[in-house]
Amino acid sequence: MLLVPQCGECRTPVLDDAGRELTVEARLLPAELRDHLTAVGWDVTPGDPKVNRGPSDPIGEDRLSCPACMATRRAAVVAAERRLTRDLARPRVRHVGMADRLGDGWTLTQREGDDDIRRWLVEHQGQVRGAVNRYRRTTGGLSTGWEAHRLVGTEFVRVDAIGACQHRPGSSFLWSARDLAAWGVAARPAYDTPRPEWATRAPRKASTR
């Protein structure tokens, strides 16, 4: 059986030097072909021979992306980065120093409009590391617990509330207080970490907002 390796996204086939569709005998490509494709701008994710059950089995096959699809993806990443950079660069209207709770250089800041859902950016030495916020319930009003997200690349990734700091015991969805949510972003504590010492005292006024 002859197979034509192709882009997994747009189905563009791999061509040989003469411009004809290249044929191979197995979906796991020979190493030289992988190297050649990589050299001419394809992205090659090698398949897994442990789960591949034969030359034509699509499970565990090599996965290919053509140069055009790679360029499209790169452009989307660049656009997302640009959007995010612009958004995060908006001027701050409020600042709260967090050195006593999170360590040197940590602050919470708000931009215009952030206060609508009590969103605070969690920053370290001027670099945004994440954000915490209440969220708007479908029934109206804001949640009483706090969501926490860590900035990873261009994505805000949820930080689950650890056992000792959950808004509702047994639910990792929300943190019980703003500063604890920010601590979750900054310190990334393990699930069984006890509450930080400052949070065992009565919460200060600012943290109820």
Ligand SMILES: [Zn+2]
């Ligand atoms: Zn493609």
